[in-house]
Amino acid sequence: MAWLPKADVVVPIDFSDESFAAIDTALDLVKTPESVHVVHVLPELSATEPGVVWGEVDDASRMDHAEDALRAQLKSESDTYNQIDVAVAIGDPGHEIADYASNVGADIIVLPCHGRTGLKRLLIGSVAERVVRLAHCPVLVLKD
């Protein structure tokens, strides 16, 4: 990617291999790994979940868990990933990713396209499509 170096790049992570692979593309775009911001978006938790009913699980504890899990995963993937900025948000992935990108003043968002088909696509739609629609910055969608 012989593009102009970017100051800040956002990579949404859903713990899939494709999403971690997108980090490498992002690292190519920046000067230092600190400029890569990975974000994981959790769905809203159902109030009927036993942990919620008994007050054992809340959004703060979930975000802590997810952040730890994300850091641990990054650490196991590669040492260069250690310096990457990590964030967790809760809500609709399209909106949250776009919001996060504008909060960190990202120049570009890099994300893979899972290429869901059939019923799941009809119900979920494509996260990539929503990000493209909602983001205030350019979006780089990686194809398999």
Place this chain on the structure above:
Amino acid sequence: MSPTRNTNGKRIFFGLLILGITASLVVALGMPSSGLAQPAESPAPPDSSQLEKVSPLPVLSDSLIPLPVQPTEKPAPSFVERVDHGFATTVDWMMSFLFYKLFPQPQESITTNSRNYYVRDADSKDPFQGIDITGKPTGKQLTFKQAEALKARGKLELGTAGRLWRTGVEGDRAVEFVTVNEDVGTKYVLGVLDGTTVFRKDLEGRVLLGTAPEDILTLDQAKKLASQGRLQSDPEKLTASGALKPGMVNPYLSEGVVGGAPLVVLWLAVGSVFFTFYMRGFNIWGFRHAFQVVRGRYDNPNEPGEVTHFQALSSALSATVGLGNIAGVTIAMTIGGPGAFFWMMACGFFGMTSKFVECTLGQKFRTVKPDGTILGGPMQYLSAGLKQLGLGPLGSVLAIMFSVMCILASFGGGNMFQANQAGSAILFVLQDTDRQELEQVNQEIKSAAVAENFAHLDDLQTQKQTLQEKMDGFKKVFVVVFGIVLAVFVALVIIGGIKRIGAAAEKIVPTMCGIYVLACLYVIFANLLDVPPLVAMIFTEAFNPQAFGGGLLGVLVIGVQRAAFSNEAGVGSAAIAHSAAKTEEPVREGAVALMGPFIDTIVICSMTALVILVTGAWDNEAWLEQGLQGSALASRAFESQISWFPWLLTVAIVLFAYSTIISWSYYGERCWERLFGARTTICYKALSITCVFIGTIAHLGAVLDFSDLMILSMAFPNILGAVLLAPGVKRDLASYWRRYRSGEFKTYK
């Protein structure tokens, strides 16, 4: 490696118990129906006559008697009826496959279809003239006012848009006609009573057939009804156009089968007995340990998971303790009698091991998501577990099957059925005074009719009509209001995410259970002297049911089916809740789970059953004749002992129903997540709330049947997978128990 070391005494006791129960099971299932008909040594049961077969079958009429008027219009089915019809087709299909009845008994019956016809020329304003079956005038007239009164009593077959008459043809003449239903749909079963071939009335909701003189039709009476076209022709013997199929005779005698054991009930029963044998009775020797775990002795807050063992058990119980424990058990007692109690307890006892196996598997193959929350249950262990055994494709199919069935069950038995029954329970208490008044008026009408006091009779009829209209009007408004209120309360929790309401509803379940059990104990102790003969009856009726015609198998099936509906052991649903427990030892949570059927069935269901038996409600002709059944009958039984208790019972029923809806929506949501991903659960939630409303307002017979069947059907994929994975569970149990015995586990309390 003997987990049962030092427990030889227990083992022998247990072995004998198992042997006894299995032997009776085998005898029950292996016994041909003719064997039940002639109990060789035992004294002749009082009602054995209804088991005697009549041969050759009496011919009531060779041909079909044409009706005097043929309708030319058919009211279009309403939307609800159309939906219901669609489900009825599915239910029929499922019935013939999943609920295939093994060992059924043949039964011949007739069903009344007694209607009176009144006709007038098309487009005339004359009063309607009565005609008999051949079309001859009877000389009776029907005025508009009389027809209105009959309509109010639900006696008319209505035309399009609720009109009093329908259009039709009488011979070549176009007519408008009114059909007055005199006696439609009463079933009489063919049998021998005191050496005579007779038809005996099928008492609704009971296996018992009528013996009172008014419940009996002689052969001649039946033939007369047939010759007058006052019996329903058997649809099996008719072609699509309504003519008699070639080769078919005797169109008014239905030759069907009754009783028998549905495949899925046997599947559940055999599964739970197998697990109990295979785990060497862990439900007995693991019970003490299970109790310690629930008390929090081994709770390590740092292990992965969401909730403590006690909390997981409470959550699972809030889904299982519901109307099945009150309404379902009462139905089991009225239909199956005291013998069904024994089989219910047996089902609860063996179900404990099914629950242990499925919840251990739920823990073993759960997924801890990045945010620390859990996704576990049959949909996980069927796919992941069977993949480990090299049965990946089978696992995927079973997991999808389970998920689909669980979603549908969560809409039906876990939602619409609960909403519907909760609404009925409140309505029952609110209309208590009106209903008693109506009963009073009915009595007066009967005595006025006997005394031929026609002036007074007219007054009373008007009074009854007004009262009935008032009650119906109130019901119409009430169900809509209640449906909206309940749907809003469910929506607040599952869509609005108001945690406190959901939490309060679930947490109050154990308290309500406690209060309910205390009230039951009070009733039982107040009637303590009746208990010893009752206990004797439970055992004799369980193995040698005399008062009931369904035979041993019938009583067994009723007991097992109702208990399985209630405790859900083998169904797999509870494994979803139990997999959320904080532990690294799957067997430990499995042990906790086996307390579920114990509390649900052996404690709570048995309390309901004993109250129904000890108060005599199961056999109280007066109450049953009033049409009381299920929770209404339970309410009446309590009322006879504690006058204010129906109110508390209603509160309990509504809370049980609400918490069951919330908990089952969690199960359904997890399965939805497994199929369609976490982001789309809002679709599931919206459907769920719609179901709450529909369930309350509509009387959707087949939809409810369908969704109830779904709960039991979940056992097919679940038990199949669990049996394949059982060797792994057995190894885990042995290893766990060895470590437990050697004191390896750290205690925290």
